[in-house]
Amino acid sequence: MDAELVQMAEVAEACSRCRCGCCKDQCPMYSELLEESISPKGRNALIRSVLNGAVEPDERAVRIAYSCLLCRRDEQSCVAGLRNSDATEAFRRYLIEKGAKLLPEHAALAKSLDNYGNPWQESRAARKRWAKGLQDKKLVPGKTSTLFYVGCTFALDRTLDDGPKALASLMDKAGVDYGLLLEDEVCCGSTAKRIGDIKLFEKLRRENEKRIRGTGVENIVTACAGCFKTLEQDYPDLSEDISIMHSTQFISELIANDKLHFPKREVKVTYHDPCHLGRHSDVYDAPRRVLLSVPGLELVEMKSSRQTARCCGGGAGVKTAYPEVSQKAAAKRIREAEETGAEVLITTCPFCVQTLRGAASAVGSKLKVEELSVFLDNLSHERGGGHR
Amino acid sequence: MMETEVRDQMMHRLIKVLGRTRVLSSRPDLVPYTKDTYRIRYDEDYKYFPDAVVFPETTADVKGIVEIAADLKVPTIPKGGGSNRTGMLVPLTGGIVVDTIRMNRIVEVSVPNLYVTVQPGITLKELEDELAKHGLALNQEQGSFKVATIGGSISTSGFSRKHQKYGTIADRVMSLEVVLANGKVMRTGPKILYTSTGYRLQQLFVGAEGTLGIITEATLRVEPIPEAKDAILAFYHDFWSANEAALRTMSSCVTFTGGEAYEVEDATSLGAPQGRNGLFYLGFEGTKGEVHAQVEFVKKIVHETGGVLAKHDDAAKFMEKYTSQWCGARALTGFEDALTTYVPVEHMREFFEKLWGEVMPKHGSAPLPGEKFSLDVGRYRIMAGRFYLPKGEGAWEKYQALLRDIAKLTTRLGGSISSCHGVGIEHKDNLDLEYSEVALDVMRDLKKAIDPDNIMNPGKMLPDKK
Incomplete structure (x- = not known):
């Protein structure tokens, strides 16, 4: 067993020595389904029983393995600090390597990733669709040091492509010299990695890394929390000598260096921490710093925020495999946001935006869900300037 | 099968x-x-x-x-x-x-009568959160607060860290609805606290571990949320000097919610001076005036017994952290077990000396670091500690022999083997040390009368008749 699988076995073994269940009330999946097997404690018990040969890794075991949002919220309550999320991710990989089939709901994503380099069954050329008028930003090797890595969902979901447009606009306003891969960009592999298809992930990683290396850039900026976590944590070679920043960190630096500022806007907003950016990457302050730089803006925290922030319910393949639970988790987050009295719920992950918008509409909420770059860029447009 | x-x-x-x-x-x-x-x-x-x-x-x-x-x-x-x-x-x-x-609904909150009726699956935390919206509290605070349910807590006769002022769950139960082994639904009596009519059937199900029926609804006494809360934390040279303060407090008339005297490996992270690893803490709730008076009263005891008071913020932080912990990272400590023995306080020194000096070494066991001495302050005298399980060949048999010897020591001193974790399988075969054969026969007869086919959690709590 490699290090990830050894750690998985250790987590399962340690959890079996305790079995306290302190993880359960923070787990969005367990909170909805209230079945022990659909909880971090239950999944750890399953991992151990499969490794010990007491339980066959049958179809039901596979479905249980995919019942986790990998949100790491439960880990905040674990006195022993067990990495349940990593164990579950490794378990998915273990099951597939032992011959289990991906869930049918995930197989389509994997096939699309393999064929088109994105999970959304769109052609490779469609990746540049969002970037009309930005063709001159195609990165020329050796000419630009900063790559704006867009990510599949921002690039291909027409309801979200204002995100990359907004970030590009903000970078232009701040005078940042950046480049895009456009149709040459390939999925970072986050989806493949989270659903345990490690071969597919490695294929995507190699392809991506080769293309990025070929550009000779020194910095990568991405607005997608999933891409950020993956590039920073799952591309060890790349992150060794290339600085990888989330857009919130990058914008925060631009503001600190006086390259970007915003007009006054009296608005009450709340901020949702995406799991991949918050608990997985420990980026909590940068987005808040950015928001608080807007004069007149009031930032109100939700009942659960930062390390204990509720997951939106959209991650790790759960939205596809357990849509009803995902919707309920998202609805709870919307209610928390509503309780703050905010007009706008701001976040920085395309999946969170997608999932929370869906939930807001489903529960008839008046809350506006916006991606941070879009919110910021609109400020300037609304008031006709204010930037340098 | x-x-x-x-x-x-x-x-x-x-x-x-x-x-x-x-x-x-x-x-x-x-x-x-x-x-x-x-x-x-x-x-x-x-x-x-x-x-x-x-x-x-x-x-x-x-x-x-x-x-x-x-x-x-x-x-x-x-x-x-x-x-x-x-x-x-x-x-x-x-x-x-x-x-x-999934039976986690609140059926009724009666503010004038100070009770709540709930389904059994609501957790202690969920219930406290909901009651707070009505200005009420159940005051059942224990380590498994976020996990344990009302039904489980009643069936185990669980502990509360606020036992001294508010009692434990056993004292909170006013009335129960239970599905009996024959499928009949029984309400044990009206939703009232005091009555002098009939057997107190609801108490029969407290600590019954599901062996007599399945609780489907519970009516529990609640209290208004107090005006003021406070805590005291004091540091001593060791457990025994902290215990002096505990004994003085217990023999005084002062009211407090609950507290503990114990010894940790290193208390400096809590703000203690070097070498003062004995801890004594108490919680207080009530009107502002009474809490102030209680705190001052106990501060005097701390002063007179040579304790060093923690800063007020440190005490509050300690209480917050302490009450949120439960499992004590068993995942990290490995194979261990916890004592919840209840021993009359006058025998405490003898109990701990024999426990750690004779019983544990005899079976190859030892205390976990900083888990050797602990006393719950007040009427609920848990003598707690945590110990490593015996290892090596015959480990299981050694563990069972160890439990038997702990039970012998506890019961010889007039105590109880398990004051809040129940009997289950672990203590079943040692129950004969705590109860006479006559008492056990009455329990067996009760079980047989209510559950003749033994379908309600069989094999738990009651030892087989020899």
């Missing part, structure tokens, strides 16, 4: 009553229901699978499940949060685990 024909019939009928999604029977689903947090015999790790796990949502659902179980004579194991430590949730002979966790 249940016969295939019986199991098929059972599954068919359970699905008919509850629907397919509320009946689990695949092994991956059943694994977490094979044990609670009890340290099961090492070679029996995966021996006890239930045949099914069911999720009732109403009393009628439970009645339907029990009727099937009674008809087919299959065991039912009621489950709450699953945090029991003595094995009372282990399905020793298979059967149906009745997971009450």
